[in-house]
Amino acid sequence: MDFLRFLFGRRQASASIAKERLQLVLAHERAGRDAPDFLPALQRDLLAVIGKYVEIREDLVRVTIGRQNGASVLEINVEFDGSAKPIERPQRRAVPRPKPATRRPQADANSA
Amino acid sequence: MAHVIVVTSGKGGVGKTTTSAAVAAGLAMKGKKTVVIDFDVGLRNLDLVMGCERRVVFDFINVINGDANLNQALIRDKRLDQLYVFPTSQTRDKDALKRNGVEKVLDELKQSFDYIVCDSPAGIEHGALTALYFADSAIVVTNPEVSSVRDSDRIIGILAAKSRRAERGEAPVNVHLLLTRYSAERVAKGEMLTVEDVQEILSIPLLGIIPESESVLRASNTGTPVIFDDQSPAGRAYSDAVARFLGETREMRFVKPERRSLFRTLFGRA
Numbered sequence: 001m002d003f004l005r006f007l008f009g010r011r012q013a014s015a016s017i018a019k020e021r022l023q024l025v026l027a028h029e030r031a032g033r034d035a036p037d038f039l040p041a042l043q044r045d046l047l048a049v050i051g052k053y054v055e056i057r058e059d060l061v062r063v064t065i066g067r068q069n070g071a072s073v074l075e076i077n078v079e080f081d082g083s084a085k086p087i088e089r090p091q092r093r094a095v096p097r098p099k100p101a102t103r104r105p106q107a108d109a110n111s112a
Numbered sequence: 113m114a115h116v117i118v119v120t121s122g123k124g125g126v127g128k129t130t131t132s133a134a135v136a137a138g139l140a141m142k143g144k145k146t147v148v149i150d151f152d153v154g155l156r157n158l159d160l161v162m163g164c165e166r167r168v169v170f171d172f173i174n175v176i177n178g179d180a181n182l183n184q185a186l187i188r189d190k191r192l193d194q195l196y197v198f199p200t201s202q203t204r205d206k207d208a209l210k211r212n213g214v215e216k217v218l219d220e221l222k223q224s225f226d227y228i229v230c231d232s233p234a235g236i237e238h239g240a241l242t243a244l245y246f247a248d249s250a251i252v253v254t255n256p257e258v259s260s261v262r263d264s265d266r267i268i269g270i271l272a273a274k275s276r277r278a279e280r281g282e283a284p285v286n287v288h289l290l291l292t293r294y295s296a297e298r299v300a301k302g303e304m305l306t307v308e309d310v311q312e313i314l315s316i317p318l319l320g321i322i323p324e325s326e327s328v329l330r331a332s333n334t335g336t337p338v339i340f341d342d343q344s345p346a347g348r349a350y351s352d353a354v355a356r357f358l359g360e361t362r363e364m365r366f367v368k369p370e371r372r373s374l375f376r377t378l379f380g381r382a
Contacts, residue, residue, distance in 0.1 A: 015302050018258050019309045026265050026313060033269050 031064050039063050050078060054086055114222035117229050118247035118285075120271075122263030124234030126255045127292040130328055131350075132231035133161045133337035135251065138354030140195035141339070144226040147186065150200035151243035152233035153209055159199045162189065163335025173201035176213035182220055191340070196225075209242045218246055236270060245276050249286040249357075251319060255293045256305040264289075265314055288319035290353060295324045296369045307367060320353030322346050323366040345370075 043063040050056050060079040065072055119132040129152075136148035149172060150158035159165040164187045170180035189195035198221075201208065221228050232243035244250060250271050254264040271285045272278055278285070291307055298304040311318055327344030331337060339354070341347035345366050352362040 013302065015299070015305050015309070018305055019313070022258055022261055022313050026262065029262075030265070030269070033266075 031066070039065065046076065046078075054080065056080065114225050115227050115248050116218065116222075116246050117227060117249045117251060118232055118244045119229060119251045119253060120232040120240065120244055120267050121234065121253040121260070122236060122240075122267040123255075123260045126253050126260050127322070127328070128234070128253050129158055129161050129231055130332065130338060131251060131253050131290060131292065131322075132158060132229050134339040134347075134350040135354055135357070136227070136229040137189075137192060137195060137337040138339045138350055139227045139229070139358075140189070140192040141351075142354065142358060143194060144358075145194045145224065146227040146229060147196040147198055147221055147225050148229040148231060149198040150231050151209065151239055152231065153200050153206060153239055154202060154204055155233065156200045156202050158231050159187075159197065160335060161332050162187075162197045162337065164189070164197050164199075165335070168199045171199050171201040172217070173203055173208045175217055176208070176210060182217070191336075206238055209239060211242055211245065214242055215246065236266065240267075241270070241274060244271055244285075245274070247271070247275055247285050248277070249288065251288050251290050251357075252314070252316065253290050253292055254310060254314070256291060256295075256299070256307070256310055258305075261305070261310055261313055268314060268316060287316045288357070289314055289316045290319045290322065292322040293324045294321050294366065296367060300369050307364075318364070319356055320349055321364055321366055322349045322353070 043061055046063065047056065047058060047061050050061065056078070062075075062077040062079075064075045064077075066075060117135070119128050119135065121128050129150075132148050136146050139146040148158065148162070150156055151172075152158070153173065156168075156171075159168050167187050170185035172185070174180040175182055175185045185198060187197040187199065189197060218228060230243045230247065233239040244267075252264050252267060252271075254260050268287055271287055275285045277283060289311065291310055294307065295304055299306050307318065307321055323345045325338075325344055325346035327341050327346050328338050331341060331347075338344065338347050339350040342351070349366055352365065355362050
């Protein structure tokens with residue numbers, strides 16, 4: 001009887017396993033497929049900008065375009081691993097801010 | 113204005129040609145003047161399924177290249193006045209289907225037909241992309257099986273991005289799901305994805321469910337589109353699907369396991 005139940009149970013499961021696996025793989029594939037061409041370049045640029053302030057690994061920046069309630073949503077997901085440290089770079093800015101008086105490179109580095 | 117329907121799937125062997133033949137015949141039965149075109153260059157098979165393989169003289173590529181005109185190439189079905197078959201070529205040159213050549217032929221067909229059914233080859237190469245490019249509607253043929261569902265999802269994405277309607281920013285191709293080789297018995301046992309599962313995953317409207325049926329092989333054996341077999345579940349399911357395509361409301365059949373009487377089990381036809 002146990003043997004029969006084992007077989008029966010297994011059968012019951014296979015269609016739902018198929019569904020789960022499909023949902024997972026398709027969610028991943030759809031995200032990659034529908035992406036506009038500029039996404040990889042945007043991701044690279046974001047990485048460069050964020051990389052000026054904190055140490056960041058490439059695989060922790062994810063840029064996706066999805067749809068929510070009929071509107072396109074650009075989602076930028078930046079994860080810091082526990083060790084993300086501010087980068088000390090005093091002369092970081094090429095373009096001065098409109099109010100030069102408030103610019104304090106030291107403070108910027110600390111708040112990043 | 114004629115309506116172009118592509119029958120597509122991504123995956124091979126799921127029933128595209130069977131469906132193209134059945135849907136085209138079904139539309140003709142409903143009084144619509146219909147032509148069914150084989151886009152599978154090099155692997156001509158629609159002619160066999162339609163039962164006109166011995167009447168092929170000129171083909172799609174001949175017409176595209178101007179070696180023959182449409183009237184010479186179109187084969188009128190012997191069973192239905194309103195039905196024509198347009199066979200493909202057996203050339204190995206896969207790129208023989210030039211997009212502007214196809215467009216010219218389709219435009220000419222549109223002058224005299226109500227429906228143009230394009231039987232797509234499997235895959236997502238040139239032939240499949242050409243078959244779906246000009247479509248107004250698509251019938252995505254899917255088996256309740258992981259690889260078929262995944263490939264259908266891919267094709268649905270391509271229809272939304274690479275069809276002429278998408279490129280021109282027109283109303284999107286009207287995409288329908290046709291679930292074929294469905295076994296209500298196996299679904300009931302939890303061995304097969306349910307129609308709801310597949311619909312939920314692909315999220316396109318359901319045109320019909322074609323049950324796994326011995327009559328499909330019998331039909332291709334004899335070169336008779338299965339829709340002519342009005343005794344068979346598959347034939348009746350295709351009739352329902354065509355009726356729905358034309359806007360009629362038909363209840364979904366063959367979703368639940370059929371109770372077979374002893375008599376039918378012993379003597380009945382599938």
